[in-house]
Amino acid sequence: MSNLATVITGASSGIGEQLAKQLAAQEQQALVLVARRADKLQALAEQLKQAHPIRVEVISLDLEQVGAAQQLVKSVQDLGLEIDTLINNAGFGVNDLFTDMPLERIQGMMQLNMVALTELCHAVLPAMRQRKQGRIMNIASVAAFQSCPRFAAYAATKAYVLSLSEALANEEKANGIKITAVCPGATATAxxxxxxxNGSFFTKMMDSAEDVAASAIKSLNAGKPVIVTGAMNKPLPFFNRLLPRQCVVWIAGKLAAT
Ligand SMILES: NC(=O)c1ccc[n+]([C@@H]2O[C@H](COP(=O)([O-])OP(=O)(O)OC[C@H]3O[C@@H](n4cnc5c(N)ncnc54)[C@H](OP(=O)(O)O)[C@@H]3O)[C@@H](O)[C@H]2O)c1
Structure with a gap:
């Protein structure tokens, strides 16, 4: 039996939970579910094991902690598994003025959304290159395409994720590795x-986490470097290029107002 595994960060709720459910139904690879809430992960693992003939492991970890990515890679190795598919989904944002946010919250967001994601990509790519096979899905956001007042640091972390992922997809294509940046619009999750x-315009028209996960998996398997999920969101990058940058930023700020 193969020891190749799919690791999903942020699998305890929302898009990550849906990715786990859909991959468990579609693929035979072992799943490793990662997040802080062990009880949620355990409940999901039990549900998936009952429904499908696959191995499901749970790793409870705070990816905002320095060194957590290295700890995760070691924990997966200790389970006798090799990461064939890495899904960097764990992340959070805060709707507030930059100066009103505690610095520790911003640092935690940067550590989770960017640093842990980068360290995990860097850790898994050499073995994927050797196998000439592997997949990485990095969850960015439509916020990656423009600055966003009230989500200033969050949008900047997602711009980083998009930029990194597109470059890596280009670098690794010849090595048989598929890398996709997924850019959801507002999605009905926690x-x-x-x-x-919850008061902002973004939450008036939300996609379901099921639809976002389905679109993300399809695009990863098709080897698409970038996918904007949701019919309403797809034209956004195009319109952003037509309008003056300050106009786009102004609109984004209005939509984020609570
Ligand atoms: N929902 C949207 O409108 C939307 C739009 C664009 C992009 N996104 C992106 O989609 C991704 C998934 O978010 P979601 O919408 O599914 O939200 P969610 O339901 O709140 O899920 C976030 C996941 O990340 C995990 N997580 C948070 N902090 C963590 C930490 N320090 N260490 C480990 N895991 C942590 C959470 O688990 P624990 O709390 O158990 O740790 C949870 O499983 C995020 O990267 C988000 O930025 C969301």
Whole structure:
């Protein structure tokens, strides 16, 4: 039996949970579910194992901690598994003025959304190159395409994820490795409770996490470097290029107002 595994960060809710459910139904690879809430992960793992003949492991970890990515890679190795598919989905945003946010919250966001993601990509790519096979899905956001007042640091982290992923997809294509940046628009998950974003315009038209996950998996398997999910969101990058930058930033700020 193969020891290749799919690691999904942020699998305890929202898009990550949906990715786990859909991959468990579609593929035979072992799943490793990662997040802080062990009880949620355990419940999901039990559900998936009952429904499908696959191995499901749980690793409870705070990816905002320095060194957590290295710890995750070691924990997966200790399970006797090799990462064939890495899904960097864990992330959060905060809807607030930059100066009103505690610095520790911004640092935690940068550590989770960018640093841990980068360290995990860097850790898994050499073995994927050797096998001439591997997949990486990095969850960015439509916020990656422009600055966004009230989500200033969050949008900047997602711009980083998009930029990194597109470059890596180009570098690794010849090595048989598929890398996709997924850019969801507003999606009905706990993200908006965590972010304090429930009054903003973004939450008036939300996609389902099921649809976002399905679109993300399809695009990863098709080897698309970037996917904007949701019919309403797809034209956004195009219109952003037509309008003056300050105009785009102004609109984004208006839409984020709570
Ligand atoms: N929902 C949207 O509108 C939207 C739009 C664009 C992009 N996104 C992106 O989609 C991704 C998934 O978010 P979601 O919408 O599914 O929100 P969600 O339901 O809040 O899920 C976030 C996941 O990340 C995990 N997580 C948060 N902090 C963590 C930490 N320090 N260490 C480990 N895991 C952590 C959470 O698990 P624990 O709390 O158990 O740790 C949870 O499983 C994020 O990267 C987000 O930026 C979301």
């Amino acid at each position: 993200f908006h409770d965590v972010a304090g974003n």
